[in-house]
Amino acid sequence: MSNMRTRNLIAGIILLVLCAGYAYLTAHLPTRAIENTTQPSFFPWVITICMAVLSLALLAQGLLPIANTETPKAIKVPIHRLVSGLILSVAYFVALPLLGFVVANILFFAGLMYLYGERRPLRIVAGSILISLIVFFLFREVFQILLPSGILQGVLR
Amino acid sequence: MSPNIIDGFSQASQLETILAVAAGCFIGLVVGMIPGLTISTGIIIVLPLTFVLEPEISIALLLGLYVSGMTGGSFSAILLNIPGTPSASATALDGHPLARNGEAGRALGIAITASFLGGLFSFLCLYFIAPLLAEIALKFQSPDLFSLVFFGLTIICSFAAKSLIKGLLSAVIGLAIVTVGQDPMMGTARFTFDQVNLISGIHFLTALIGLFAVPQLTDNFADMMKSETVTKKAANIKSVLPKLADLKLMRLPVIVGAPIGSFLGILPGAGGPIAAFISYDYTKKLSKNPEEFGSGSPQGIAAPESANNAVTGGALIPMMTLGIPGDPVTAILIGALLIHGLAPGPLLFIENGEFAYGLIFSFFWANIFNIVIAFIGLRYLVKVLVIPRTFLMPTIAILCVIGSYALRNNFFDVYVMFGFGLLGLAMRWLDMPIVPLLLAMVLGRQLEEHLRVSLIASKNDVTVFFTHGFSLFFLCLAAASVFWSFWAEHKSKQKQEQLEI
16 A cells, blocks of 8 residues: 555544544534524534545545555655654743743744754854844834743843 | 725825835745745744734735745745745746856846736736726625635635645635634634633634744754855856846747736636746747757746746735635735735725725835845845754744734634644645645635525525526536546546556
8 A cells, every 4th residue: 555545544534533523512512593594503514524525535545546646755854853843842832921932932942943953052042042032022112012021021021 | 097096006105005015025035035935934924013013014015025925936946946935946947057057147137027027917917807806796695705715715625736635625624623713693602612712713824824834844854954055156146137138038928927827816726836837838839949948048937937926916816806815825915904804805995995906006016126126136135045044944933933922912822823833744744735724714704604694595595506697607617626626636647557557
């Protein structure tokens, strides 16, 4: 079985499961006692049916040789970088409300610079601090977008 | 002359608006020329600005970016053989060989001039066709509008995907996401899981940032050192102004490319890359020197460049008159308009005529500033190509986060953006296009509203969609686009089987 057929098969199964979940939630949507009108669940049911039919078709494409299964040219991203990027992003999103945009952005920026291949410590430190501060003040002072300063709230009023 | 036209022109010609167009053009040229950054990413970067600026100024900025992004894409295609945007892929075929022969300046000059002429032609199309189409669209009733949106979605799926099923699935996922939040007819909360943040639904701009930016940021993990190879070639630019002989050579490709680009721009989903390749192909067939194509023909540069810039004006026509975006950029423009309480569609010309014409004239200025900034600043602009990605990519990442947050001053939207980023990666793994999902998110509420209003008015009689003339016409077009897509897919499979044998 070709690579793309396997992917179609996996995606078909996942989508069918999601479709079942969506159908379950749709079935439990509240109804309105208004005459000659469509219920709030009407459109979600239309979507459920379409999704079910299309997911089954995708599943069939995974099981049978009925479609073009040319696998797209993959961009070779080193997996360790991808995983590190994911971990860094999750840590950043957790820290963001606590630390605020300045501190969290400096740390995130420095981490990303390292992941993108920068190894000179001075560049990482200077770049992450400088750009994060410029972006923060640009948005806050020039564009008047209030960005929470988190733990630096006392310093950056 | 209608007072709206005069007011629109004066609105678009105010200093702030002009400056916004010029700034947009500058950013567009920079973003367009950097391989690994698309016009959509550029728009994402400036997106937070649109929340605080006046609507006419923010739209002017985005239009400048849109127009110049197309032109900027050709710079790296010519200098590096790496298209800055997908629309510039065809430009590299002849642009890079010409640059390799030491005529980089000539190639760039041809590309800039052809882009300008293509853009100008599409401005004329926009100026003359959009108000007429809006007038026709005023006659549409709910069943017609439902079928129109339905057709818009099917044709996007047909163009955007190699597999129609995956295109349609992408659109259906987008529609399912749109159902989160209040039901558009009765205000009933759906799929909100008692989360206050979900009551108003998922904002499509948040989804867009995640879907475009996260896969692009991960792609750049793969080719981090590319910027190092640019400097020597970028420095080798002499005179950029095209000579008279080149201008004469450009007549045919511009005459072919500009109408093709404008027409394909009007069709939702077709977009710049398709227009550029079709224009290249037709110009080659009609040229007196087809053998020169592929080895540095000036016509081979002008054909795709005039077409891809002509797409911009074409794509604005359905966006402004029908509220149907032709590509992700026009989808973002719709989002920017909605944020300011302006709904694109036929009523835009009636209720906000001055603004509608202002938008059209801002597009005109965008084309003017595009050529001016490109010619004057080219030698300095190409230096941007040497900015290390180690600085560029993290900057984009934090701008995306701020953009998501600033939309509703909410961390929840930042997490949603990241979730959509992961969805974008999964869809890429499956070779599923993201454009149908995005456009379904823009059009989904309209689709549901028109469907339900039509059914209520007709007392649940579905034949209402076949008895209205416009509706039937759009449904026939939708069916034709689906059949065409199936046929194209079948042909592609046959070709693949023959290759395997």
